[in-house]
Amino acid sequence: EDKVVQSPLSLVVHEGDTVTLNCSYEVTNFRSLLWYKQEKKAPTFLFMLTSSGIEKKSGRLSSILDKKELFSILNITATQTGDSAIYLCAVGATDSWGKLQFGAGTQVVVTP
Amino acid sequence: DAGVTQSPTHLIKTRGQQVTLRCSPKSGHDTVSWYQQALGQGPQFIFQYYEEEERQRGNFPDRFSGHQFPNYSSELNVNALLLGDSALYLCASSKRGTGQSPLHFGNGTRLTVT
Numbered sequence: 001e002d003k004v005v006q007s008p009l010s011l012v013v014h015e016g017d018t019v020t021l022n023c024s025y026e027v028t029n030f031r032s033l034l035w036y037k038q039e040k041k042a043p044t045f046l047f048m049l050t051s052s053g054i055e056k057k058s059g060r061l062s063s064i065l066d067k068k069e070l071f072s073i074l075n076i077t078a079t080q081t082g083d084s085a086i087y088l089c090a091v092g093a094t095d096s097w098g099k100l101q102f103g104a105g106t107q108v109v110v111t112p
Numbered sequence: 113d114a115g116v117t118q119s120p121t122h123l124i125k126t127r128g129q130q131v132t133l134r135c136s137p138k139s140g141h142d143t144v145s146w147y148q149q150a151l152g153q154g155p156q157f158i159f160q161y162y163e164e165e166e167r168q169r170g171n172f173p174d175r176f177s178g179h180q181f182p183n184y185s186s187e188l189n190v191n192a193l194l195l196g197d198s199a200l201y202l203c204a205s206s207k208r209g210t211g212q213s214p215l216h217f218g219n220g221t222r223l224t225v226t
Contacts, residue, residue: 006154034214034215036217040219041200041220042202042217042218042220043217045214088154090154096168097206097208098168098206098215099145099157099160100157101157102154102155102156103154104153104154105153105154
């Protein structure tokens, strides 16, 4: 059975700290791994990593994909209070785009 | 450019009742997927609609059904509501055939079953 496991489940950091979030997966016919940020309601897209793009960076956020070891990392540097959110990792398979398998999420709290 | 819109935002129902949730996809998108997110969990895939047909389905009972209209909007229907159906219901849209474009989510409908 496909599964996506995120760790830690939650963490609290101070502004300016660096945060590393983990996502491991077991999915048949892996196609892509996506990271979403969920603050109140709608998950908002951050990154998508595939075989052709195993490292992405946008401002203070970056992510890598290790297809051999079946995991991904999301890094947030110089954290701000606005980074407080639930970060969701999801995996899609080649034969079922639109059907994403999500992890339980990591709740990040950034304190001033 | 309108994003994914869902209605209503909140809903309170009683066990045994039926509910209909609505979703309009992002402009230019033709595929709609529905997810259920229970408190403290990640979203769980319910089903996906494309060309007015259910194309994929997750592990949800037949009490969960849906529909897609010619304008690509979609409805999620849940019959015989159970307390365990209380959750945030998310709609996501995408454009089929555009490669690996990410899903765009709406703000969801918070359903409470009492």
